[in-house]
Structure formats: structure tokens, C-alpha cells
Amino acid sequence: MPYVAPDVIVDEGAMAALFLDELAARIPGWEEQEGSIETQLAEAKGVLSATLATLLVDTAADAYLGFAERILGMVFQQATPAYAAATFSLADDAGYTVPAGTQVTVAAPDGSPVGFTVLGDHVAAAGTTTLGGVPVASIEAGAHTNGCSGPAILETGVVGVTGATITTSSGGADPETQQEFLDRATARARRLSAIPITAGDHAAAALDHPAAARALAVSLFDPASPTDPPDSPGHVTVWVVDEAGAPLPAAQRTEVKALLEPPGRVLNVQVHVEAPTVVAVNVVASVWPTDGFSAADAIAGATMAIRDYLDPARWGLETEAPGLWSTPDRAAERMVTDLGVAAAIRKASPAVAGVSSVTVNGGASVSLAGWATLPNAGTVTVTEAA
Numbered sequence: 001m002p003y004v005a006p007d008v009i010v011d012e013g014a015m016a017a018l019f020l021d022e023l024a025a026r027i028p029g030w031e032e033q034e035g036s037i038e039t040q041l042a043e044a045k046g047v048l049s050a051t052l053a054t055l056l057v058d059t060a061a062d063a064y065l066g067f068a069e070r071i072l073g074m075v076f077q078q079a080t081p082a083y084a085a086a087t088f089s090l091a092d093d094a095g096y097t098v099p100a101g102t103q104v105t106v107a108a109p110d111g112s113p114v115g116f117t118v119l120g121d122h123v124a125a126a127g128t129t130t131l132g133g134v135p136v137a138s139i140e141a142g143a144h145t146n147g148c149s150g151p152a153i154l155e156t157g158v159v160g161v162t163g164a165t166i167t168t169s170s171g172g173a174d175p176e177t178q179q180e181f182l183d184r185a186t187a188r189a190r191r192l193s194a195i196p197i198t199a200g201d202h203a204a205a206a207l208d209h210p211a212a213a214r215a216l217a218v219s220l221f222d223p224a225s226p227t228d229p230p231d232s233p234g235h236v237t238v239w240v241v242d243e244a245g246a247p248l249p250a251a252q253r254t255e256v257k258a259l260l261e262p263p264g265r266v267l268n269v270q271v272h273v274e275a276p277t278v279v280a281v282n283v284v285a286s287v288w289p290t291d292g293f294s295a296a297d298a299i300a301g302a303t304m305a306i307r308d309y310l311d312p313a314r315w316g317l318e319t320e321a322p323g324l325w326s327t328p329d330r331a332a333e334r335m336v337t338d339l340g341v342a343a344a345i346r347k348a349s350p351a352v353a354g355v356s357s358v359t360v361n362g363g364a365s366v367s368l369a370g371w372a373t374l375p376n377a378g379t380v381t382v383t384e385a386a
Contacts, residue, residue, distance in 0.1 A: 002183040002186060003179070003185065003186045005057050008056055009050070009053055010050050010054045010057065012043075012050040013046060014046075014050075015045065015046035015047075015049040016043050016045065017042075017046075019041075019046065020032050020038070020039070020042045023042070064182060064185065065181070065182070067185070068181065068182075068185035068188070072189065074181070074184070074185055076181055077173075077176035077180075077181075079172075079173060080141055080172060080173045081141045081171070081172055082148065082170055082172030083135065083137050083169060083170065083171050084116065084136050084148065084168065085132070085134060085166065086104065086118070086132075086135075086136045087131065087133070087134070088130065088132075088158075088163070089129070089161070089162045089163040090128070090131060090162065093128055094160065095123070095125055095127075096123075096159060096160030096161060097123045098118055098123075098124075098131060098161060099121050100117075101117055102117065102161075103115055103155040103156045104116050104136070104152035104155060104156075104164050105152060106150060106151070106152040106153070106166055107148065108147060109148075114138055114140070114148045114169075115139040115140070116139065116152070117137060119135045122134045138172060141172065141173075141175075142174050142175075143172050143173055146169055146170050146172045147168060147170075148166065149165075149168040149169065150165060151164075152165060152166055198219070200217065202215075202236050202238050202271065203217035206273070209240070209248075209256045209259060212241075212242070212248065212252075213243040213313070214240070214313075215239065215240045215241075216239045216371065217236060217237065217238045218230055218236070218237050218371050219235075220232050220233060220236075221235060221272075222235040222270075223274055234269055235272065236260075236270070236272070237272040238260065238272070239273075239275070240253065240273060240275075241276060241374070244312070245311060245313030245315065245376075246278075246312070247275030247276055247278065248275065250275075253273040254273070257271055260273070274372070276373060276374050277370055277373040278312060278374050279336075279368060279373060279374070279376065280375075280378035281310050281361060281366050281376065281377060281378055282379045283379075283380050284357075284382075285302060285341070285342075285345065285355065285358045285380075285382045286355075286356040286382070286383045286384065286385040287345065287353075287354065287355050287383075287384065288352070288353045288355075288356065289351060289352065290350060290352060291353070293350075293351040295384040298349070299383065299384065300351070301349030301351035301352055302349055302355075302382045303380055303382045304348070304349070305347075305348035305349045306341060306344065306345060306377060307377045308344075309340075309344035310341075310375045311376075311377070312375060312376050315374050315375060316374070334368040335365045335368065336360055336375050337360065337365045337366075338358040338365070339358075341358045341360060342355040354385075356385030
């Protein structure tokens, strides 16, 4: 199916005629008169309206070009040269070389000269007086370089070479026109499908649900029989959370699953939509206030910094793809530690001059093992350091 431009009138005369017809319909007894004010206004309006309509058509085409180039990754097809094989006549059988870049000229079907150049070095063995099968390409690109054949004029002097002929050239093509590119882009766009294929597709598709703010998908993972690394062909598991980082309720996870299993989806793929594991982290800390800040300021600032650090909505964000969940590094154990919390306090709160102590879960670091495990602040107790 070809690209179809917006159906608007771009002819100045047709635009003016519409204006005059509207005047006649609205004003009883009015008739068009050459040179009248109404006629001149109609002509001016026709020019303006046709110009605007043309801009609309061009803007729509530009927008579709951008879609094809930036979204579909398509590029204009450039002009290509024609190719042929040349046979060179030699002065004797002493053995000669026809070097790369040797140029010959041969007549096109319309009689115009077309230049060709030899591709690569070619050596005639001693005892032969011809060198055949030498690949040549047209110097210029385009369809006009096709159909060239017969005797050729040697443009480059080569020792021992007395003449040349080439077979019929073919393969030359003109550059793709904008309309041809738009037609090709339209055909490509019609083949696009919203059916998820890769794990990334499943994560992105899950975000179509209004309650889903972040998603992580892992291919080959079966929650009923988990392995590390995942090794369950035909399974894809997706974990989703809302804007607060909380797991979606079961009913909403069922709705997400329906989005990931549309009609026409890939067969033999079982999709699982799961709730992430949330681990409560209790923190006890003592801090010193910065000069100019009270102890209450430091305590409030540290408390907020801790809760922000442990906020599941901020944990594991994919900075380069908003809405997606950064796939955890399975080779490194992810932990919430005393030092990590202390660093978060110092970085986030200007009211805190220093951190005297931090204890996480009574002194035990918290492991966030698994594919989709998130922390959440439990009891946070902050006091002023003595």
C-alpha cells in the first residue's frame, strides 16, 4: 500500500473557486464579475490557502520521513553503479597486468559515453593474448549506466593492452525518490505488530497497564521451577510495581498478563506476571547536626534520607529507559549495608555534618537476592550523637 498524502486542495484556482461559490450561496443574487473586489479577494485567498495546504502536505511527509528514519531505522536507498565483465586484448603473450582503476569508456544504448573502472589487479598468464572476466564498475551511479556493451575505448594507458570489450552492464539504479521511500516505509509500518517477542518487549508492553509504573522481564524464567541462570524454554516472567514501588494486586497482575497474551502472540510461550519480593529494612542511626542546623533538623533530614534511599520506587531504576527496571547483576550480591545507608545520609542531607553510627536490621546486612527483590523502610530511628 503506497503512502497517501493528506487529501487537501493545493490548487490556487480551485481554492478561489470554492470561495466564490460560497459567496454566491450566501448572498442571494450575487454573481462573479471579473476584476471585482470579491474576485480579487478570492484569488488572494486561493493563493494563501493553497500555500498553507501545500505546507500541510509537506509537513506530513516530513513527519513520516522522521518516523521511518528514527523509529523504523530505515535509510534512503542510494544510487548504485552498474557492473560488467571486460575482456582485454593484449599485444603479445608475454604476460601483462591490468591494474585496478584502469578506465574504459563504452557507449550506452542511447549513444552517450559511460565510463567504467577495473576492480582489482588482474594478471594475464604468459602464453595468452587476451585477459577475460575482468570485473568493471561504472564510474557514475544510476540506471543510465545499464545496458552498456561492446567495444570500449581505453582511457588509461596500460602496457601491453591494445583494446577492450565489455559484456552488457547491469545493476545500476537511480537513488530512491521521496515518494518511493514513503511507499516503502508505509509497507514496513503495516508489518509492525504490538505482539511482544523479546523479554524487553514484555516489560515495555506491561507498562501499557495504567497501574504499572515499572517492569522487569526475564526470559526462560519459570517461577514455579526457578533456576539460576534461568533455563526454562518457553517461559517469560514479568514483575511489575506501581508508582510507589508497591507490587500490583493480583487482579491487576491478571490484567497485565492479558495484555502480554494478545491474539496472534507467539505460540508455546507462557507468560507469568509476578509480584516482587519486598524486604523490610529497619535502621537505627545517630548523627551530628551541621553548624546552623538544630538537632531536630539533622534528625529529620537523616530520617528522610534513609526513607528515600530505601524507597522501592527508586531502587533499581533504569536510567536510560524510564519505566523499565534495571536487570540486577546476578554475579554480585546486592545488599543493604550500614555503610550504604550512612553514605546515603551524608549525600542527601545538608543538615547532617556526620554520621556517628548506623545499624541495619540489628546489625545484619540485608540481602536483596533474587531477580525482583526490593527494599522498603521499616522502623527508622534517628537520634543525635552524643
